[in-house]
Amino acid sequence: MSTNTIIELNNLYLKSDRGEVIFKDLNFKLTAGQSAVIVGAAGSGKSLLVELLIGRRYPESGSVELFGEVIKPCRKKMIKRIRRKIGGVGGLFKLVPSYNVAENILYPLILTAERKKVRKEQLLKMLTEFSLLKQTGELPHNLTRVENTLVQLARATIANQPLIIIDELLAGLDQKTYQRIYDYLVKLSLSGRSMVILSSEKLTKEVPNTSNYTIMNGALV
């Protein structure tokens, strides 16, 4: 596996908690700077794929490699390290209810023990980018759905995480917000960040450097 490979899934076989086969001989590779849009119907295993990528679930057979390291249940420290390189939006990823907007956005930088000056600069940059300056001290339950999404996006990118997982983010958004988030994703893609965008329907607009996949019969095609 080359050093710039972000994700490599080899011959993945996974069953759901109810025993149904979800992935059968699934292979997937994503290199640095590349992104993937994975489309799948409800129940096709998109969320399970996210769980595999963040080390919350392990396959029955096959391997999940992220940033050159194989994810195994016994390697908790490695999983913790890998999770810090991933920014997550939507699906499993939610805001911390007891933290306000600023605390939520800053959390990845707290984990990496970033200097106060850098944290301040980055926070201001994110709040400005997503027009969240007025909401800085608000708790998540006081935010609108769009604001909530924007805060998640800010949190997922503040620490320059090399991989961003976006689960059903664009579904049900109004045209204006869709365009705004789409523009930001394009910006991220052009800046060399890798993204995995999971969606139940095809994106109406193409994101640069992105390959399209569909989950079909337990495999990615």
Add this chain to the structure above:
Amino acid sequence: MIRIMHILRELGKNIYRNPGTTFSALLSTTLLFLLFDFFWIAAGTSERFYQDLLSDLNMEVFISEDVPDSSLTSRDTPSSLQYQIKSIEGVQSLTYISKEKAREQLSQLVGIDLLVGYDTTNPLPRSFILTFASDYLTTDKLSAIEKEILSLKGVSQVFYSKNWLKKVEKTREIVLKLGMILGILIILTVLISSTNNMRLTARARAVGFQQMRLLGAGKLFLSFPFLIEGFLVGALSGGLGWLIIFYLRQKVVFTKIIIVFPSINDIIIFCILIAVLGSVSGYLGIRRLLKL
């Protein structure tokens, strides 16, 4: 440093958000440890009382009539009875009571000389009064010494408060066992109640913990505020318990019983152990919520 500041801020938030839970945890553990402290003092005082009682215990060794006085009390002759008894392990002191001394003691005891007319044939036996090192004041050891003394030639009888000693030992054993059971029960109660308090506080934040774990926060990093809170509540409740006791000590005066308090060092060690116990309950309270 940033992470430490974050942990301390989280600790402050925990206490600020749930002051009632923290206060009730502090109050309940203080009361439990107060009970523990009282029993500790009671156990120490009863132990002192027991030791005082034992220090008065002695053994009387009666000598046969046929043993001549000359072979009794020589300290340097190995064949003398005094020498042989004194050399038995555990014997601390030995006092010889002659027939005349025994008669004098009897007169003092009853108030009149009962042996008037027995001037030439005093029927009272000669004896040795033995005292023992504190380590030997147990039923088993005194019984072994008794056997050894009885095997010596010239000893007719040995007497000491054997039954009384057995009863005292039994009572002491019961007090110690009760103390241990009570101690274990109190510690278990504190552990369970503190763990539950922490769990209730933490459960409200379960979703937040899950998200933090997904972002790469470690178990220790997330549990540290709870470990510190447990440590503080433990140390404070232990310290408060002793402060109350020392306050009461100044207000209440005992004239007949000497109350034995643990040393300051023991109290400090106790408070540290409670604080560690508090941390353990903090970890147990949050442990399940950190699984991911």
